[in-house]
Amino acid sequence: MAAQRDGGARRGPASVTRRALRTTLAACAAFFVCLYGLDEPVAATYALFGVVSMAALSHIPGTGRQRAAVLVRTAPVAGVLIVLGTYLAVRTWSAVAGMLLIGFLLAFVAAAGPRAGGAAPGLQLLYILPSFPPYAPDTLDERLAGAMFGLVLLVLAELFVLPEQPGPSYRRLAAEAAGTAARCAAELHRAPYTLSAASIEAARTVGEALRPSRVDEADRPAGPGLRDRALAHAGLAARTLLNRMARLPAPPPGGLPPEQGPEVLIAVGRAAAETAALLDGEADATDEAGALRRVRAQATAAAVLEESSPPARGRRRAALLEMADAAVAFTTAAELAVRGRRARLPAETDAGRFWYAGHFPPRLWWHRLAAHAGPRSVHFQNAVRISLALAAARTIAGVESLPHGFWAMLAVLSLTRTTAAQTRATVRLALTGTLVGALTAAAVLALVGGRTTVYAIALPFVMLVAFRVGPVRGVGWAQGMFTLVVSFVFAQLAPVTWRLAEIRIMDVVIGSMIGIVFGLLAWPRGAQEELRRAVALLLTREAETVEGTAAAVVAGTPGNIPDDRPLQRALTLAESAWAQHQSEPRAPAGGAPDWQAAMMSGHHVLWGSRRLLAHGGPPLVPENASLLHDRSVVVTAGMRAAADRATPDPPPTESPPTESPATESPAAGPATGVAAGDGGVAAGAEPGVGSPRFFAALTWMDSLATDVERIEAPLGPQGPAGTG
Known part of the structure; x- marks a missing residue:
């Protein structure tokens, strides 16, 4: 779903390097301040994993400023999840039940769009981390303080460290489409009353730019809120309007009455120009959208009164009314997208088409989630798959008393894919990378021993390489380098031996096998x-x-x-x-x-x-x-x-x-x-x-x-x- 204009650049090597640097700075700063400055190992653990979960495990799209906005909104949710995980860890059964319910809800929220869905894996990890022994509600203050401190540093890093230039927003693309529609309306008002080949190509290009698949995920109006719904509606209406203009049939020989062409085209052009200015943030003192509605109503009334028409005239009239209808939908949706609940909508607005106008956010969220509450929704399927896998991993970790059992759940979370074939391929690479990383970590731990200063000096460099190489070279490199990262982190929190690498391999294998099993059992074809x-x-x-x-x-x-x-x-x-x-990766399918x-x-x-x-x-x-x-x-x-x-x-x-x-x-x-x-x-x-x-x-x-x-x-x- 890479955008054609700027989405690919945002995920290119330069962008990955910037994100790796921001993540490393925030994580290491938070960890070192809490551990060596404040002597709070619990806070240090949560500070580091707070950053890693929301920056490395999450896939929040967009520029640093856009990701920072999402982080600010999700920080309270992260705090609630840490509280719930802490208190539900009292018994294995309560931890498993919480994992099943909360894991489902966090995965299911992906139905609300790529921004909410992108933050969900990181929030899952912030719930998983405190849900393991020791059951220590007395350390809740340190856990919350550490996690919030790490998130604050991450927000600051996203905002100020190597900031990225945003690409054209969807609203800007819709404004370009409105401007193109205004120019097309002016051309249709002149002989030969059809668009030239160049204008048709321009309309096609602008319309294609509004396809959601060609827009970066961060700029895609996919959320359940009023403005997102309206902006998506505006893009769809703009594409329909441009298509109707390109296919408008030529008028029959002879003059046309006003409702047959000139007045409709003039009203459409003026309303489109006004909409372009509105979407660009320019003040508008006129009401060309209202004038368009009146012209359309008059043309519709005239059509109703006319009992019969010859074919050429009837087709032209019908095509013009379709164009006017698309233009009215475009202007109305744009008004809602810009002004939200303050939009000036006339009483005759189509309550069916714009049903979402006037509704408060909770109602719109409920409508979106309820639409996906069934086994035919891929969001529902994904949520069931991941919640069952996490619950199974938590059960095994609790019953078998796995040391560092949350690593097994982290493997489930990071390696389970939406198709069984993709999960198997991912696990194969991940196990290879983990094995190589664990062998390297075991050698380092055996050689360095308990000299924590060495681990502290090496951690930023290893972390930077892990977060830089992993997204570019694939999951095998990511798992191998992350194994080194967690080994160096835990070597500073408590005395460890080379057997820590052995535990890491065992946990990743267990988590991978669980992911494969549930990938095969729950909708394996994605x-x-x-x-x-x-x-x-x-x-x-x-x-x-x-x-x-x-x-x-x-x-x-x-x-x-x-x-x-x-x-x-x-x-x-x-x-x-x-x-x-x-x-989902798939083989190219011809035709x-x-x-x-x-x-x-x-x-x-x-x-x-x-x-x-x-x-x-x-x-x-x-x-x-x-x-x-x-x-x-x-x-x-x-x-x-x-x-x-x-x-x-x-x-x-x-x-x-x-x-x-x-x-x-x-x-x-x-x-x-x-x-x-x-x-x-x-x-x-x-x-x-x-x-x-x-x-x-x-x-x-x-x-x-x-x-x-x-x-x-x-x-x-x-x-x-x-x-x-």
Whole structure:
């Protein structure tokens, strides 16, 4: 999930070196001050591991300033976890029960986005550390003081030691998209009233930059809060708006009434320019977004009053109203993203699309976590896997009285991956590295003995190399160097012998075996299978929604917002599975579907269905009813065919008969009898006059057919070509 602009630079060798230096400075300073300055070995232990847990074990994305902000917010949680771990360590059963529950909750919070998920492993370690004997609640003050002191030094190091320059934020990228939309609207207002090839390419480039997979994790609006939800919504609406502009059909010959083009385009352009200024932090004294809503309402009302339109005019009107709808969604979401609960939203704002507006953070957090509370969520699967593995490791450590048993749990935490194959490969490298590191540590301990000054002098250098080499050279180097680090640390806390290295090997082996066992037992294929299942469910829900919407338009119904909660939940699960799938190493698969295109189609189905059913209308005339029904059959058949291909290990099916083209996918080629871009009806059956609602539904079907074609299109190195 590396960002195309700056994410790779943030994870490059120079960035790793800076982070290693900051971690080493904070950890060694905290450890030496507490141990040699204050003579507090307990505080020294927690100070050092507080830094190591949140800087080395955690994967908090972003620049030093962004990570410091996350650390400040998580510091109180770290304190609570140390308290709980201290008191639950009184008995093995209570420690195991706490490990099972707290381990699950900390892992499950990854559903709240990469920032929360990145901090979770470090918080797990801060709970694990005090949950082992000795049961010493009388040392709680030293534990808390040491951990908080280490975190304070880490925050200062992140802020002031070799600070990094941030890349363009998602809000800045959305502002660029708004500026591009304003320029495209101005061009569409001039003859020949379509975009040039250069403008289409610019719109595509700007739209692609808003793909979450192309944005650094720290800048990705993935959190459950109001502003993050709104900013993600704004990015999606901006991509949809640019796509609609690029595909706007040319007007028919002759003049156009105001609601057919000029007024809508002028309003869209002005609102987009105002939104660009808003996202850039510039003051806005006008209300172009409100003017756009009024123009859209007038155009919609005029379309409702007009009983019939010729094809070219009807298609143009429908495309313009789709563009205006996307622009209204963009401006509204941007207003919420910038002003939060202080946003100036009109009374007619779509309460379904912007359901999150006005809700307080606890409600939004609950909504996000509840959406993933089930075995089909990859976040739920990961939380179950890691909590069971940690509980098993704590049970073995308690029953067998393992010395330094938390090392076994640290191995579980750091080596368990989301797929069994990945865990096995990681463990193999980790054991090799640990063995080499332990042999080196044993030799050093045997030669140096109890001369702690030598360990104190060597610790910063060994730690710097460990945190610099580990992320670059892999888990084997990381485990080997970390074995040296912990050996040098414990040699300063108490007299040790070379057998400490032996204990380290034993604990890592035990933790690794536990990780492998639970990796095999609990969803061993990670997100790879779950993504296919989730996308298949999503496409099936999309097909059901399209069928219901088409039937309602054909029959003519009063305005009635559909119940789209099943589709929304399917979309949520698919997006989370896709996010994890990108982080899992896998062999390149030629011709893989464009998974993100499937999710974009889900949003298009949601938005289009709501727009078509929000206002009632009379039944369609039989000819148009037949055309729309046939088109919906083709589109839904394409969605279900894509769902069948996405299903893990689908059963073999017979080829459909060639005389039934309506049951095949539009992407299948000439055998379907439908050519892409012809309006979705069979050759020679172009619709005649029809109601605006009919043309709006037909245009929506056309865009969904394009989405299905993108899902089936093989991905190149840079992803699909469309702005989606």
